[in-house]
Amino acid sequence: MESRTSHIIDEVEAASRIEDGMTVAIGSPTPMALVHQIIRRGLKDLTVVDVGLSLDMLIAAGCVRKVVSYYAGGGFGVPVAPAFRRAAERGEIEVWECEEGILTSGLQAAAQGLPFLPWRGGVGTSLPEVNPDLKVFADPIRGETLLAVPPIKPDVTLLHAAVSDVYGNVQHVGGPGWIDLFMQRAADQTIVQVEKVVANEDVRKDPWATTIAGADAIVRVPYGAHPFYSRGYYVQDNAHLKDYLDASTAAAKGDPAALHAYFARYCREPATHADYLEQIGIRRLLELHEY
Amino acid sequence: MPSDVSAQDLSPQEIMAAFLARDLKDTEHLMVGVAMPIVEAAVRLAHLLHGPNMELIFFGTRMNVADRHTLPLPAFAWDNRVVRWAESFSDTGHRFEDVKHWHKRVFFIGGVQVDPHGNTNLIGVGPDYATLRFRGPGSVGTPTLSTHVGRYYIVLNSHSPRILVERCDYMSTYGWGGGGADARKKLGLPGGGPKYCVTPLCVMDFDEEDKHMRLHSVHPGVTLEEVQARTGFALTIPSQVPTTLVPTPEELHVLRTRVDPEGRLRRM
Numbered sequence: 001m002e003s004r005t006s007h008i009i010d011e012v013e014a015a016s017r018i019e020d021g022m023t024v025a026i027g028s029p030t031p032m033a034l035v036h037q038i039i040r041r042g043l044k045d046l047t048v049v050d051v052g053l054s055l056d057m058l059i060a061a062g063c064v065r066k067v068v069s070y071y072a073g074g075g076f077g078v079p080v081a082p083a084f085r086r087a088a089e090r091g092e093i094e095v096w097e098c099e100e101g102i103l104t105s106g107l108q109a110a111a112q113g114l115p116f117l118p119w120r121g122g123v124g125t126s127l128p129e130v131n132p133d134l135k136v137f138a139d140p141i142r143g144e145t146l147l148a149v150p151p152i153k154p155d156v157t158l159l160h161a162a163v164s165d166v167y168g169n170v171q172h173v174g175g176p177g178w179i180d181l182f183m184q185r186a187a188d189q190t191i192v193q194v195e196k197v198v199a200n201e202d203v204r205k206d207p208w209a210t211t212i213a214g215a216d217a218i219v220r221v222p223y224g225a226h227p228f229y230s231r232g233y234y235v236q237d238n239a240h241l242k243d244y245l246d247a248s249t250a251a252a253k254g255d256p257a258a259l260h261a262y263f264a265r266y267c268r269e270p271a272t273h274a275d276y277l278e279q280i281g282i283r284r285l286l287e288l289h290e291y
Numbered sequence: 292m293p294s295d296v297s298a299q300d301l302s303p304q305e306i307m308a309a310f311l312a313r314d315l316k317d318t319e320h321l322m323v324g325v326a327m328p329i330v331e332a333a334v335r336l337a338h339l340l341h342g343p344n345m346e347l348i349f350f351g352t353r354m355n356v357a358d359r360h361t362l363p364l365p366a367f368a369w370d371n372r373v374v375r376w377a378e379s380f381s382d383t384g385h386r387f388e389d390v391k392h393w394h395k396r397v398f399f400i401g402g403v404q405v406d407p408h409g410n411t412n413l414i415g416v417g418p419d420y421a422t423l424r425f426r427g428p429g430s431v432g433t434p435t436l437s438t439h440v441g442r443y444y445i446v447l448n449s450h451s452p453r454i455l456v457e458r459c460d461y462m463s464t465y466g467w468g469g470g471g472a473d474a475r476k477k478l479g480l481p482g483g484g485p486k487y488c489v490t491p492l493c494v495m496d497f498d499e500e501d502k503h504m505r506l507h508s509v510h511p512g513v514t515l516e517e518v519q520a521r522t523g524f525a526l527t528i529p530s531q532v533p534t535t536l537v538p539t540p541e542e543l544h545v546l547r548t549r550v551d552p553e554g555r556l557r558r559m
Contacts, residue, residue: 124465126459
């Protein structure tokens with residue numbers, strides 16, 4: 001009899017499962033090791049379901065054709081992520097305008113194999129005008145005005161979690177991000193990067209703690225959410241994020257030197273996640289263990 | 292205790308926070324989104340002064356921190372350290388799965404544009420959606436929240452004719468639509484709609500009949516003419532426009548020593 005198959009792959013193989021033009025959903029905490037690998041590979045024309053600065057990085061790196069996002073703020077007092085803003089204003093990316101309830105409805109419709117799910121939030125607004133995929137309709141039971149949200153089906157969902165065994169039994173510290181399981185259920189395949197691979201016995205000790213059963217692939221990348229946080233492991237590297245935001249802001253204003261240097265240093269020169277961590281440096285990484 | 296602070300020493304943001312705080316009631320569930328420092332201060336002030344049973348919901352973190360002398364929070368909304376004060380999270384599972392209970396909830400919203408009927412825009416500005424002149428951050432959860440919550444407040448960091456406009460280029464929340472007390476009911480929106488629009492110059496409410504924005508009070512030192520000149524549409528002006536009540540000495544003391552000891556509201 002053959003033995004049970006391991007789900008462990010490395011980040012290079014994980015990114016090779018993504019092809020130009022695919023729809024990629026990115027959960028929270030942000031699976032940055034996989035995001036970096038997408039940029040490293042120079043993938044193009046992706047439809048990206050994401051928020052915030054990881055979305056901004058993918059756009060700035062030229063990987064994105066279409067954005068499905070409810071929020072592209074920059075943080076640190078910057079109301080709109082700079083690369084997102086510039087690309088959208090210049091018509092270089094298409095935006096599938098939505099909001100949190102519409103996005104989860106679309107993901108849920110995909111997971112349930114339904115042509116649409118109804119949602120009320122957005123009725124009366126411009127959302128169905130600027131996003132013609134959203135249809136205003138009268139519900140057949142009570143005749144109420146609602147939006148029909150079509151399925152949002154990621155080809156690949158990328159998530160970050162605390163641990164998994166080699167069979168893809170994933171356990172989070174403090175539970176998954178609020179949208180992670182919607183993305184996982186809707187996607188054709190889900191790749192979860194984890195801080196640590198644990199023994200199958202460790203999972204069996206507390207099977208109720210398993211948040212994703214049998215993820216398609218597991219990538220072991222300690223510090224893999226850097227510069228974002230990973231619950232139970234490290235806090236967010238705000239200094240690094242601010243450096244990125246400054247570089248992206250300058251690039252959006254026509255001076256891309258700092259942004260090119262950022263991508264060269266953190267995405268193109270390091271061949272792997274371990275090389276990336278060497279660029280960040282052990283001192284900085286250890287500082288992130290102080291609450 | 293600064294009992295002799297004159298109106299000149301108050302920042303408009305402190306007046307805004309104190310006004311909002313007084314309008315919030317104990318036991319209410321207060322949902323605070325990203326990048327709203329005035330609102331953060333307002334709900335914490337209310338919580339400390341008269342709301343020991345309030346629930347503060349900051350970015351999915353539900354907390355009751357009335358017993359905390361001060362409450363250091365990360366400045367960055369996505370910083371996971373906000374969970375330090377959580378009793379539970381609204382973001383386990385579907386963040387929006389219990390909207391039927393949201394009549395108890397109070398929400399606060401900003402906007403890149405706000406029109407005379409309290410409709411707001413976070414999508415962007417410009418005639419052509421494919422190439423906006425200003426691309427906004429997106430709607431976050433505001434379309435759903437504004438649809439369902441018991442009431443909400445429009446809180447603006449600045450008061451200008453570019454923000455307070457005759458017509459939003461795009462609407463990401465439906466306040467009172469084209470006007471009229473039954474506008475929301477006709478669309479089947481269960482929530483109570485926007486109650487006040489609060490800015491660094493004044494407080495505005497909505498006329499009971501036509502739901503057009505109406506001047507409620509002006510902050511100390513602000514003239515009616517200034518408000519009108521900096522509003523991009525004709526406000527309804529009642530015959531008597533009072534001055535916004537400034538924080539009491541107690542409110543100001545709590546605001547400056549416990550809620551905002553770093554003085555963020557004095558530096559905006």
